[in-house]
Amino acid sequence: MRRSLRSYSDQKSDPAPVHVPVLLKQVIKYLLTDPGGLYVDATADGGGHSQAVLLELKQKGKLICCDRDVDALEYCKNRLKGFKEKVDFAKVNFKNLGSHLESQKINDVSGFLFDLGMSTLQLEDPERGFSYLKDGSLDMRMDLSQKKKAYDVVNFYPLEKLAEIFREYGELKRAKLLARIIVESRNKAKINTTRDLKEVLQPKLDPRNKSKALSKCFQAIRIEVNDELDELKEGINQAMEFLRPGGRLCVISYHSLEDRLVKSTFNFYSKGCICPPDFPQCVCGGKKVLKVLTKKPLVPDKEEKKENPRSRSAKLRVCEKLNFSK
Ligand SMILES: C[S@@+](CC[C@H](N)C(=O)[O-])C[C@H]1O[C@@H](n2cnc3c(N)ncnc32)[C@H](O)[C@@H]1O
Structure with missing residues (x-):
């Protein structure tokens, strides 16, 4: 609860x-x-x-x-x-x-x-879904009455739009690759939690800089969800x-x-x-x-x-x- x-x-x-x-x-x-x-x-x-x-x-x-x-x-x-x-x-x-x-x-x-x-x-509450360090639902809404959640961005945005978000809001170099890996994964089963998302992204992140890249991915999705x-x-x-x-x-x-x-x-x-x-x-x-x-x-x-x-x-x-x- x-x-x-x-x-x-x-x-x-x-x-x-x-x-x-x-x-x-x-x-x-x-x-x-x-x-x-x-x-x-x-x-x-x-x-x-x-x-x-x-x-x-x-x-x-x-x-x-x-x-x-x-x-x-x-x-x-x-x-x-x-x-x-x-x-x-x-x-x-x-x-x-x-x-x-x-x-x-x-x-x-x-x-x-x-x-x-x-x-x-907000960050420490796993249910808010802001942190890749905690397992929780893919939410990320600052305003809980808002409809759009991170779940909707991750599971329903088209590949190109996801890539744009990673590029623009995360300033990530492998934006398209990251978007593609999400789309391939969600075609098999929906991505439900922050841990699911982390596990999907991790293999494609630069191993020398994994935590920074993960936080950039989460940042990008959060900016989109909240139109920051x-x-x-x-x-x-x-x-x-x-x-x-x-x-x-x-x-x-x-x-x-x-x-x-x-x-x-x-x-x-x-x-x-x-x-x-x-x-x-x-x-x-x-x-x-x-x-x-x-x-x-x-x-x-x-x-x-x-x-x-x-x-x-x-x-x-x-x-x-x-x-x-x-
Ligand atoms: C870093 S915290 C502020 C901490 C606060 N200054 C303190 O010292 O306790 C940022 C807060 O801004 C709120 N926030 C972010 N975007 C907002 C917006 N567009 N309108 C109103 N509040 C917003 C978040 O919900 C969050 O509670």
Whole structure:
């Protein structure tokens, strides 16, 4: 039977695995410009960053904790219940942040945090199917009300589409071969579990780099199941709309596809005019919407990487909204 994270957190004898918030000090330093402001944690999960933000807020300061994962949000609610009216919770996919904020009549946010990817809570739960190290159902949905699961991608996507996913989202060299081996295997019997999938892929992976290649295969399928890259772009766009001038957007990414997307979206908004350089004057009317505060992304130091190996690939980029009316 599926065991929710809430039930984990209720049982002292069998505690939930702890998600350690990544780059916490840096997030607090950059995100909080006004202790009385309104903040949105778009990926609240277990509430690690949220708790630290709440501890810094004064008087009217408020935090809205959002996540697309109901289990994670329940866990977060339980953890942060002591903060009472300083905190609100919403099951929201960050691609729909705008409509949620509008429904709450909010248009002046002092800061948004996006801490992307999966949490330890999700990764360690075999039933969620995110990890090739645990045997569980081929699920990988962050939002459990969503229909499409990893099972559907693996067992029903056409070969070409599977190859494209491995190439684009996993940056795997043997993408076509991996897709073919999946199709051959599923023609004999459906691939039901994470262990089945691992056993199908393993013989075709570079033996010197098996774990990395396996995690890339799982990453690729997870990105497809959760439509992660399109949603990230939309989420950033929506956050930019609702930030007040001087407000900040902090994004922590964990792989190069996410980081490239964050960097290019920030660059787009910080550019302003996009007329060719030989035009005597601007005709596009483009305005600079933000200033990038991190020319190079911030990364965890040696100590953090040692204490929390999951932080190894983290990159934090921060931008600030300029005085530009909506
Ligand atoms: C790395 S965890 C965040 C951990 C959190 N900052 C903490 O310190 O406890 C990422 C969370 O983002 C959520 N998430 C990923 N994509 C999302 C999306 N499009 N909309 C809302 N939440 C999303 C996941 O469900 C997961 O709970």
